[in-house]
């Protein structure tokens with residue numbers, strides 16, 4: 001009965017893909033497995049094959065492992081924490097970590113990594129902390145960290161990086177801690193940190209910073225992070241010679257007074273892009289003051305407005321001339337008519353005139369109305385003939 005039950009349980013467990021074993025060389029404690037410092041020649045895959053699939057934390061550090069095969073971690077979908085530090089890893093297969101959908105922490109520090117496959121981390125959507133410290137990385141693909149929207153901490157210290165691509169940190173909105181300590185960086189392009197708006201700790205020490213005019217964007221970014229209560233370790237200049245050994249944060253802005261054309265706002269960078277180390281001429285073009293950049297548009301608008309106003313003035317003047325000519329003409333006509341009619345009317349019928357005068361006295365308002373019509377008639381266009 002007991003044996004039957006046990007066999008049944010084991011069958012169910014194996015059907016569910018749950019293994020209860022722990023590799024003999026490792027220490028298992030609940031969901032946490034420690035396979036560090038094994039001190040014996042054993043392949044990574046032989047360990048991984050024996051691991052219980054409910055493992056959430058796995059330490060494989062200090063074992064001289066040289067490579068991770070594709071799909072090695074495929075049955076460890078619940079893994080949250082993976083430590084591969086202090087091995088001899090020089091490369092990864094592009095899909096080495098492709099099954100680790102839950103992984104939040106990955107440490108591959110102190111290995112011999114020279115380059116990383118672009119898609120290596122692309123499935124680690126939950127990754128919050130990535131440690132690439134102390135390797136031999138010379139450069140990183142602009143899309144290396146693409147999709148790591150949960151990443152909060154990125155350690156790139158002690159590598160051989162001489163530049164960071166402008167778009168390297170794009171999309172890392174949650175990045176709060178970044179270290180590039182101990183690399184070969186001379187400058188950071190003004191747009192390199194533009195998307196990492198949540199950055200609170202920026203560690204920049206141990207790089208040969210070039211504190212010529214092109215360092216101003218980095219300086220602005222540092223001031224911005226400090227203003228928001230963040231922390232920066234130190235940024236010691238290696239160049240130019242008069243600033244060697246000085247900390248960028250302590251150099252008075254007067255020292256950059258000659259960099260007039262770089263006096264711009266880093267918080268609203270233009271959409272156009274260029275790579276770090278672009279020539280001074282290009283920088284000058286991009287960083288022209290806003291007023292100068294907008295000048296052509298202003299000229300065009302002003303030209304159009306002036307043109308419209310001019311046309312309007314010409315039309316008005318023409319109208320005025322015609323109006324004046326016609327007015328003068330009509331007035332002359334009227335005067336001539338009056339001088340002819342006046343004597344005739346008085347000679348024709350004095351009684352009628354008297355009656356007319358009386359009528360006019362009786363109805364002064366009508367008379368005045370006629371006068372008013374005479375006046376308003378002249379105001380109209382074309383001028384009416386008013387009597």
Ligand SMILES: *[C@@H]1O[C@H](CO)[C@@H](O)[C@H](O)[C@H]1NC(C)=O
Nearest residue numbers: 037038039040041062063064
């Ligand atoms: C790793 O290799 C080094 C020599 O490169 C050796 O001294 C050390 O004992 C090895 N460690 C293990 C765990 O095999």
Ligand SMILES: *[C@@H]1O[C@H](CO)[C@@H](O)[C@H](O)[C@H]1NC(C)=O
Nearest residue numbers: 186210211212213214239280
């Ligand atoms: C520092 O930057 C300036 C301006 O881009 C450049 O002319 C100079 O060569 C750089 N110096 C070093 C040592 O990289």
